[in-house]
Amino acid sequence: MESFDIAVIGAGIAGASAAWAMAARHRVVLLEREAQAGYHTSGRSAALFSETYGNATVRGLSVASRDFLMSPPAGFSEHALLAPRGVMLVGTAGQEGLLAGLAEEGARLVPSVREITAAEALARVPSLRRDWVRGGVVEPDAMDIDTNAMLAGFLRALRQLGGQVRMEAGLHGLSHDGQAWRLETxxxxxxxxxxxxxxxxxxxxxGAMAGARPIGLVPKRRTAFLVDPPPGMGAEAWPSVIAADESFYFKPDAGKLLCSPADETPSEPCDAQPDEIDVAIAVDRIQQAADIPVARIAHRWAGLRSFVADKTPVVGYDPVVPGFFWLAGQGGYGFQTTPAMALCAAALVDRRALPAMATDRGVTEAALSPSRFSKS
Ligand SMILES: Cc1cc2nc3c(=O)[nH]c(=O)nc-3n(C[C@H](O)[C@H](O)[C@H](O)COP(=O)(O)OP(=O)(O)OC[C@H]3O[C@@H](n4cnc5c(N)ncnc54)[C@H](O)[C@@H]3O)c2cc1C
Incomplete structure (x- = not known):
């Protein structure tokens, strides 16, 4: 039987990046059930980096990740991981107070965030409907993430450190002999x-295979699809447009527009598939706000964003089960919080203090710890 210091289960962005960070000090194997890394949620994201999204810990991890993503180590990727995009939140009649609050909260974290008028919103995205949009909030420094390059970069860097990657190696049993885990794959x-x-x-x-108490993770389905952008509107340069009440979003994506109803339907863990109703809801909501004809849907998909109750990722050793380390609950921020999350995980797996890049942004071990669930 092969022996390693650490076995990481799951070759999505969380597992690949953590395995890389841990391989600097340990013999690591990364085990994936599917034939392809990133087959599930990591292959289905909207690829946005926004430092104002999520709660304080999530925002701290995102801000802490920016430097690495802007300037990854030499040889990490042939492509830039981040590209300028910007975010524009838009609101309609009755949402003026919501927009003002979002602008104020956003600017406290990211000084370049500011409220804009309806005219400014229309100048940026002329397809918005004049009788719908009442104003907006811009986050100019939000970026597009090259999620494929990011995942491939961590896997390559992991292998360069001597880490092993095993596809079609689904874990189906875990037992502990008092010193180490035996993993049946x-x-x-x-x-x-x-x-x-x-x-x-x-x-x-x-966790159940290891006999750990559940952390109450809820996978939530989110739907996305691609449509042709309206011709002659310069759509490729639009920012990501997100409804202030998070009821829809659309963003340029490789010559198309990626659209979503921003749905959060609780689901069992599964190979998530899009529901036609969610696609229709998105088309309806987007067409109320913008003149974007939808003649044909080029591609549709769904993925599971998994949250615990406080919507903060869970990173750390289980308080009861020895040698069982959680790296869960990445929600809708799994890419933008990597690599800070990976480096925090690598510190915590060695029982070292969190790196300053994270603590300087207010991220604490207690906020990430799985022990927070055993207190309730
Ligand atoms: C529509 C949508 C839009 C999103 N937009 C953004 C965005 O703009 N920005 C952002 O940062 N994030 C976004 N996200 C969230 C982001 O994609 C996730 O947070 C991230 O991909 C989660 O990564 P993960 O590695 O935890 O999960 P996954 O990618 O699902 O990886 C988990 C892996 O574990 C494997 N596995 C499970 N059980 C076993 C087993 N028993 N044995 C072996 N392997 C196993 C699975 O096969 C899977 O490959 C979005 C998500 C969706 C669905």
């Missing part, structure tokens, strides 16, 4: 004293 048995649970929507299912 489709690709054979593995022994490791530490198991990192980065199984995305399946994190509680993997």
């Amino acid at each position: 489709r690709a054979g048995a593995i022994r490791a004293p530490v198991v990192v649970d980065a199984g995305g929507a399946w994190c509680d299912a993997i």
